[in-house]
Protein backbone atom coordinates (compact mmCIF):
# COMPACT_ATOMS: atom_id res chain seq x y z
CA UNK A 1 0.00 0.00 0.00
CA UNK A 2 2.53 2.57 -1.16
CA UNK A 3 -0.12 5.26 -1.81
CA UNK A 4 -2.24 4.77 1.30
CA UNK A 5 -4.11 7.98 2.14
CA UNK A 6 -3.07 9.76 -1.09
CA UNK A 7 -5.36 11.13 -3.74
CA UNK A 8 -4.37 11.20 -7.39
CA UNK A 9 -5.54 12.54 -10.74
CA UNK A 10 -4.62 10.39 -13.75
CA UNK A 11 -5.34 12.00 -17.12
CA UNK A 12 -6.15 9.76 -20.07
CA UNK A 13 -6.92 6.96 -17.62
CA UNK A 14 -9.69 5.49 -19.76
CA UNK A 15 -7.29 3.41 -21.82
CA UNK A 16 -3.84 1.91 -22.12
CA UNK A 17 -1.07 3.11 -19.84
CA UNK A 18 -3.31 5.59 -17.97
CA UNK A 19 -5.77 2.81 -17.16
CA UNK A 20 -2.94 0.62 -15.84
CA UNK A 21 -1.69 3.52 -13.68
CA UNK A 22 -5.18 4.21 -12.27
CA UNK A 23 -5.73 0.52 -11.46
CA UNK A 24 -2.31 0.12 -9.82
CA UNK A 25 -2.65 3.35 -7.82
CA UNK A 26 -6.06 2.22 -6.53
CA UNK A 27 -4.58 -1.17 -5.56
CA UNK A 28 -1.85 0.71 -3.69
CA UNK A 29 -4.44 2.58 -1.63
CA UNK A 30 -4.89 5.84 -3.56
CA UNK A 31 -8.22 7.50 -4.26
CA UNK A 32 -8.14 8.10 -8.01
CA UNK A 33 -9.84 10.65 -10.25
CA UNK A 34 -9.98 9.16 -13.74
CA UNK A 35 -9.86 12.14 -16.13
CA UNK A 36 -10.58 11.39 -19.78
CA UNK A 37 -12.26 12.84 -22.82
CA UNK A 38 -13.92 9.44 -23.44
CA UNK A 39 -16.77 9.03 -20.93
CA UNK A 40 -17.52 5.34 -21.52
CA UNK A 41 -13.87 4.27 -21.24
CA UNK A 42 -13.27 6.37 -18.12
CA UNK A 43 -16.45 5.14 -16.40
CA UNK A 44 -15.53 1.53 -17.18
CA UNK A 45 -12.15 1.96 -15.46
CA UNK A 46 -13.89 3.43 -12.41
CA UNK A 47 -16.22 0.39 -12.33
CA UNK A 48 -13.22 -1.94 -12.57
CA UNK A 49 -11.53 -0.16 -9.65
CA UNK A 50 -14.73 -0.40 -7.57
CA UNK A 51 -14.96 -4.13 -8.33
CA UNK A 52 -11.45 -4.53 -6.89
CA UNK A 53 -12.53 -2.66 -3.74
CA UNK A 54 -10.74 0.58 -4.64
CA UNK A 55 -11.93 4.20 -4.57
CA UNK A 56 -12.28 6.17 -7.81
CA UNK A 57 -14.46 8.69 -9.62
CA UNK A 58 -14.68 9.71 -13.26
CA UNK A 59 -14.59 13.30 -14.52
CA UNK A 60 -14.99 14.17 -18.17
CA UNK A 61 -11.90 16.23 -18.92
CA UNK A 62 -10.30 17.76 -21.99
CA UNK A 63 -6.81 18.64 -20.79
CA UNK A 64 -6.27 21.04 -23.70
CA UNK A 65 -8.97 23.26 -22.19
CA UNK A 66 -7.76 25.19 -19.15
CA UNK A 67 -11.27 25.42 -17.61
CA UNK A 68 -11.79 21.68 -18.03
CA UNK A 69 -8.47 20.91 -16.29
CA UNK A 70 -9.53 23.22 -13.44
CA UNK A 71 -12.88 21.41 -13.15
CA UNK A 72 -11.08 18.07 -12.82
CA UNK A 73 -8.97 19.40 -9.96
CA UNK A 74 -12.07 20.88 -8.27
CA UNK A 75 -13.88 17.55 -8.62
CA UNK A 76 -10.95 15.73 -7.00
CA UNK A 77 -10.84 18.21 -4.12
CA UNK A 78 -14.64 17.94 -3.65
CA UNK A 79 -14.49 14.13 -3.58
CA UNK A 80 -11.19 13.46 -1.82
CA UNK A 81 -10.35 16.69 0.03
CA UNK A 82 -7.05 17.29 -1.77
CA UNK A 83 -4.74 16.18 -4.59
CA UNK A 84 -1.34 14.70 -3.71
CA UNK A 85 -0.40 13.27 -7.10
CA UNK A 86 -0.96 14.36 -10.70
CA UNK A 87 -0.15 11.98 -13.55
CA UNK A 88 -0.07 13.73 -16.92
CA UNK A 89 -0.66 10.75 -19.17
CA UNK A 90 -3.25 11.79 -21.80
CA UNK A 91 -1.88 12.41 -25.26
CA UNK A 92 -2.78 12.28 -28.93
CA UNK A 93 -0.69 10.64 -31.61
CA UNK A 94 -0.06 12.76 -34.69
CA UNK A 95 2.58 11.43 -37.05
CA UNK A 96 3.89 12.42 -40.47
CA UNK A 97 6.53 14.23 -42.45
CA UNK A 98 6.79 17.97 -41.95
CA UNK A 99 5.26 18.74 -45.37
CA UNK A 100 2.22 16.53 -44.68
CA UNK A 101 1.18 17.87 -41.28
CA UNK A 102 -1.55 20.51 -41.32
CA UNK A 103 -1.60 23.51 -39.02
CA UNK A 104 -4.71 22.06 -37.32
CA UNK A 105 -2.89 18.81 -36.60
CA UNK A 106 0.10 20.70 -35.15
CA UNK A 107 -2.21 22.75 -32.96
CA UNK A 108 -3.98 19.62 -31.75
CA UNK A 109 -0.84 17.71 -30.80
CA UNK A 110 0.76 20.69 -29.06
CA UNK A 111 -2.44 21.74 -27.28
CA UNK A 112 -3.06 18.26 -25.87
CA UNK A 113 0.47 16.89 -25.36
CA UNK A 114 2.24 20.07 -24.19
CA UNK A 115 -0.38 22.61 -23.11
CA UNK A 116 -2.48 19.82 -21.56
CA UNK A 117 0.08 18.91 -18.87
CA UNK A 118 0.82 22.61 -18.34
CA UNK A 119 -2.92 23.32 -17.84
CA UNK A 120 -3.23 20.48 -15.33
CA UNK A 121 -0.14 21.55 -13.37
CA UNK A 122 -1.39 25.15 -13.26
CA UNK A 123 -4.79 23.98 -12.00
CA UNK A 124 -3.38 21.69 -9.30
CA UNK A 125 -0.67 24.04 -8.00
CA UNK A 126 -2.77 25.98 -5.47
CA UNK A 127 -4.01 22.69 -3.99
CA UNK A 128 -0.54 21.14 -3.75
CA UNK A 129 0.91 24.34 -2.30
CA UNK A 130 -1.80 24.45 0.35
CA UNK A 131 -1.00 20.81 1.05
CA UNK A 132 2.72 21.44 1.59
CA UNK A 133 3.81 19.56 -1.53
CA UNK A 134 3.00 16.90 -4.07
CA UNK A 135 4.29 14.68 -6.85
CA UNK A 136 3.77 15.05 -10.58
CA UNK A 137 4.75 12.45 -13.18
CA UNK A 138 4.61 13.25 -16.89
CA UNK A 139 4.39 10.61 -19.60
CA UNK A 140 7.20 11.53 -21.94
CA UNK A 141 8.64 8.87 -24.28
CA UNK A 142 11.82 7.58 -25.86
CA UNK A 143 10.42 9.78 -28.66
CA UNK A 144 11.40 12.72 -26.42
CA UNK A 145 15.08 12.18 -27.22
CA UNK A 146 15.44 9.98 -30.34
CA UNK A 147 14.44 10.70 -33.93
CA UNK A 148 12.04 8.32 -35.67
CA UNK A 149 11.01 8.49 -39.33
CA UNK A 150 7.88 10.51 -40.05
CA UNK A 151 7.11 11.08 -36.35
CA UNK A 152 7.79 14.85 -36.37
CA UNK A 153 4.71 16.30 -34.58
CA UNK A 154 4.51 13.62 -31.87
CA UNK A 155 8.23 13.58 -31.18
CA UNK A 156 8.40 17.38 -31.05
CA UNK A 157 5.60 17.38 -28.48
CA UNK A 158 7.27 14.66 -26.38
CA UNK A 159 10.61 16.49 -26.50
CA UNK A 160 8.76 19.45 -25.03
CA UNK A 161 7.28 17.26 -22.27
CA UNK A 162 10.79 16.36 -21.09
CA UNK A 163 11.80 20.02 -20.91
CA UNK A 164 8.50 20.89 -19.25
CA UNK A 165 9.39 18.29 -16.62
CA UNK A 166 12.86 19.69 -15.93
CA UNK A 167 11.75 23.33 -15.85
CA UNK A 168 8.75 22.59 -13.61
CA UNK A 169 10.98 20.56 -11.28
CA UNK A 170 13.28 23.54 -10.89
CA UNK A 171 10.50 26.09 -10.37
CA UNK A 172 8.40 23.94 -8.01
CA UNK A 173 11.12 22.46 -5.79
CA UNK A 174 10.70 25.33 -3.28
CA UNK A 175 7.05 24.25 -2.95
CA UNK A 176 8.13 20.66 -2.17
CA UNK A 177 6.50 19.53 -5.43
CA UNK A 178 8.54 16.90 -7.25
CA UNK A 179 8.17 16.63 -11.05
CA UNK A 180 9.51 13.63 -12.95
CA UNK A 181 8.87 11.81 -16.21
CA UNK A 182 8.83 8.29 -17.55
CA UNK A 183 9.98 7.55 -21.09
CA UNK A 184 8.40 4.35 -22.38
CA UNK A 185 9.52 2.57 -25.53
CA UNK A 186 6.90 0.67 -27.54
CA UNK A 187 4.06 -0.44 -25.24
CA UNK A 188 1.10 -2.46 -26.47
CA UNK A 189 -1.94 -0.18 -26.12
CA UNK A 190 -4.84 0.94 -28.30
CA UNK A 191 -2.64 3.76 -29.63
CA UNK A 192 -0.04 1.21 -30.77
CA UNK A 193 -2.77 -0.94 -32.25
CA UNK A 194 -4.13 2.01 -34.26
CA UNK A 195 -0.59 2.79 -35.45
CA UNK A 196 -0.12 -0.82 -36.60
CA UNK A 197 -3.43 -0.64 -38.51
CA UNK A 198 -2.39 2.65 -40.15
CA UNK A 199 0.75 0.93 -41.44
CA UNK A 200 -1.37 -1.93 -42.83
CA UNK A 201 0.56 -4.53 -40.80
CA UNK A 202 -0.54 -7.76 -39.19
CA UNK A 203 -0.65 -7.24 -35.39
CA UNK A 204 1.35 -10.27 -34.31
CA UNK A 205 4.02 -9.70 -36.98
CA UNK A 206 4.24 -5.99 -36.11
CA UNK A 207 4.66 -6.63 -32.37
CA UNK A 208 7.45 -9.13 -33.07
CA UNK A 209 9.10 -6.65 -35.47
CA UNK A 210 8.79 -3.71 -33.02
CA UNK A 211 10.21 -5.89 -30.26
CA UNK A 212 13.32 -6.66 -32.31
CA UNK A 213 14.47 -3.07 -31.77
CA UNK A 214 15.04 -3.77 -28.08
CA UNK A 215 17.67 -6.07 -26.53
CA UNK A 216 14.82 -7.66 -24.53
CA UNK A 217 13.22 -8.56 -27.90
CA UNK A 218 9.64 -7.64 -27.01
CA UNK A 219 7.31 -4.68 -26.63
CA UNK A 220 6.23 -3.61 -23.14
CA UNK A 221 2.92 -3.90 -21.32
CA UNK A 222 1.09 -0.93 -19.72
CA UNK A 223 1.60 -2.34 -16.23
CA UNK A 224 5.39 -2.23 -16.72
CA UNK A 225 5.14 1.53 -17.25
CA UNK A 226 2.70 1.94 -14.37
CA UNK A 227 5.24 0.32 -12.02
CA UNK A 228 7.78 3.06 -12.85
CA UNK A 229 5.18 5.80 -12.48
CA UNK A 230 4.22 4.39 -9.08
CA UNK A 231 7.82 4.57 -7.89
CA UNK A 232 8.26 8.20 -9.00
CA UNK A 233 4.89 9.25 -7.55
CA UNK A 234 5.47 7.54 -4.21
CA UNK A 235 7.46 8.66 -1.20
CA UNK A 236 10.10 6.06 -2.21
CA UNK A 237 11.28 8.72 -4.70
CA UNK A 238 11.30 11.52 -2.10
CA UNK A 239 14.67 12.98 -3.21
CA UNK A 240 14.16 12.57 -6.98
CA UNK A 241 12.98 15.49 -9.10
CA UNK A 242 13.57 16.65 -12.68
CA UNK A 243 14.52 13.10 -13.63
CA UNK A 244 13.28 10.74 -16.35
CA UNK A 245 13.05 6.97 -16.14
CA UNK A 246 13.42 5.10 -19.44
CA UNK A 247 11.21 1.98 -19.64
CA UNK A 248 11.98 0.45 -23.02
CA UNK A 249 13.52 -3.02 -22.65
CA UNK A 250 16.88 -1.46 -23.48
CA UNK A 251 15.80 -0.15 -26.92
CA UNK A 252 17.74 3.11 -26.56
CA UNK A 253 20.87 1.76 -24.79
CA UNK A 254 23.08 1.85 -27.87
Ligand SMILES: NC(=O)c1ccc[n+]([C@@H]2O[C@H](COP(=O)([O-])OP(=O)(O)OC[C@H]3O[C@@H](n4cnc5c(N)ncnc54)[C@H](O)[C@@H]3O)[C@@H](O)[C@H]2O)c1
Pocket residue numbers: 011012013014015016017018035036037038041061062063064088089090091092112116139140141142183184185186187188189190191192
Ligand atom coordinates in the same frame (compact mmCIF):
# COMPACT_ATOMS: atom_id res chain seq x y z
N1 LIG B 1 1.91 3.27 -26.27
C1 LIG B 1 3.19 3.53 -26.40
O1 LIG B 1 3.95 2.79 -27.06
C2 LIG B 1 3.78 4.74 -25.72
C3 LIG B 1 5.18 4.90 -25.77
C4 LIG B 1 5.75 6.02 -25.16
C5 LIG B 1 4.95 6.94 -24.51
N2 LIG B 1 3.60 6.77 -24.48
C6 LIG B 1 2.81 7.78 -23.80
O2 LIG B 1 1.99 7.18 -22.82
C7 LIG B 1 0.77 7.92 -22.69
C8 LIG B 1 -0.42 6.99 -22.85
O3 LIG B 1 -0.35 6.39 -24.13
P1 LIG B 1 -1.31 5.17 -24.53
O4 LIG B 1 -0.57 4.38 -25.53
O5 LIG B 1 -1.85 4.53 -23.32
O6 LIG B 1 -2.48 5.97 -25.29
P2 LIG B 1 -4.03 5.60 -25.56
O7 LIG B 1 -4.40 6.29 -26.82
O8 LIG B 1 -4.23 4.13 -25.45
O9 LIG B 1 -4.75 6.32 -24.33
C9 LIG B 1 -4.73 7.72 -24.25
C10 LIG B 1 -5.92 8.20 -23.45
O10 LIG B 1 -5.88 9.64 -23.42
C11 LIG B 1 -7.20 10.13 -23.63
N3 LIG B 1 -7.14 11.50 -24.17
C12 LIG B 1 -6.76 11.90 -25.41
N4 LIG B 1 -6.89 13.22 -25.54
C13 LIG B 1 -7.33 13.69 -24.34
C14 LIG B 1 -7.64 14.97 -23.85
N5 LIG B 1 -7.55 16.07 -24.63
N6 LIG B 1 -8.06 15.11 -22.56
C15 LIG B 1 -8.18 14.00 -21.78
N7 LIG B 1 -7.92 12.76 -22.19
C16 LIG B 1 -7.50 12.60 -23.47
C17 LIG B 1 -7.82 9.14 -24.60
O11 LIG B 1 -9.24 9.22 -24.59
C18 LIG B 1 -7.27 7.82 -24.06
O12 LIG B 1 -8.13 7.28 -23.07
C19 LIG B 1 0.86 9.04 -23.72
O13 LIG B 1 1.33 10.21 -23.11
C20 LIG B 1 1.86 8.52 -24.72
O14 LIG B 1 2.51 9.57 -25.41
C21 LIG B 1 3.00 5.69 -25.08
